[in-house]
Amino acid sequence: MGPQELTYLVQGLGWTLILTAIGFIGGIIFGMIVALMRVSSRAWLRYPAIAWIGLFQGTPLLMQLFVAYFGLPLMGFDVPAWAAVAFALNAHASAFLGEIWRGAIQSVPKGQTEAANALGLHARSRMFDVILPQAFKLSLPATVGFLVQLLKGTSLAAIVGFVELARAGVIVSNQIYKPLIVFGVVGVMYFAICWPLSLYGRYLERRMSAGVSK
Template sequence: MIRPFGIDEILFIVAAVQWTLALSAIAFAGGAIGGLVVALARVSQVRALRYLALGYVRLFQGTPLLMQLFLVYFGLNIFGAGINPWLAASLALTLHASAFLGEIWRGCIEAVPSGQSEASWALGLGYVDRMKSIVLPQAAKIAVAPTVGFLVQLIKGTSLASIIGFVELTRAGQIINNATFVPFKVFGLVAILYFVLCWPLSLLARWMERRFAVATRR
């Protein structure tokens, strides 16, 4: 039975924003930890670590996120892991974010002038002290803008979790549309909510990028 699109349906969709934000936060936090490991491995002096990290990045950057969600959810269930959509989406998006953040941060580490590293060697600093005290703090300033930009893409990427049954913003829209059959209103509202979530972050990323560009010219 078709029901009208009213305030209850709107509130159901709006309430799903919390799950989109929660999934984004988990994936970003896990991806930040994994991304730092990948970035450090990519610039490591150990060749095996560099190749291993490069293979990881190529794998996740070279395959669709949708396929990664399918493999994690259906693959682990086939092997009897009994994983639920929430955990599968979190794990897949974390692995995905680790690869992209790792490559972003690798570029930022390599963007630090080589003279900084040479000076640290002259001072007798070891690898850990050099990265912790000299290279990473400077790379972090460069990384802020592209990292925020990637967060925008990650928030939008959570919409693919609907395909494995995780009820986030897009899936909530699908559920309401199946009950009301007013796709323009339903997905128009979904699009507006994504815009409200992502547009301020996009502006923040652009502002940070301009600010860093000005700071480097001084």
């Protein structure tokens, strides 16, 4: 495998990182909306969030990619492959992050809410100034863990023809007929990104556990 093939794999890695960033940022935005709907006392907000989480947690990401790639054109949306993949990743990430943050919000001691009520804070200020900052810290380890899962999940985009790292590995392997070497390099690239993130997630988890024990 020469410099040309390695450069092609690096370009695929770049698209993997771009897809991960798009899915994660979109997941953060829509996941926060889902989480707030999920903990709402209003049933007309809570039940759609429950259905959204159940739908995207209860179906494979691969199926969601197929539906986005083939379903959006049938609905009249002419979207390129990367946009369909981004849509599916955003929806997938919003469901998982929404549930992670829902758990974090509900893990904040009720005394915090009672204290905010005693101070006369209205619901918006109570949520955004008191509850969410604490919930954010509690959710960090699980959020980082999901980021690793999402990064690896982008490899499924190869199924719909999008050329990210996994698909680039298939193309290079078919050209030089050395799959063991090619996918060994691909695996090292994934490992070089995912392992530091996993270590960081474990560090955050230990730090949170130490803080709780104190």
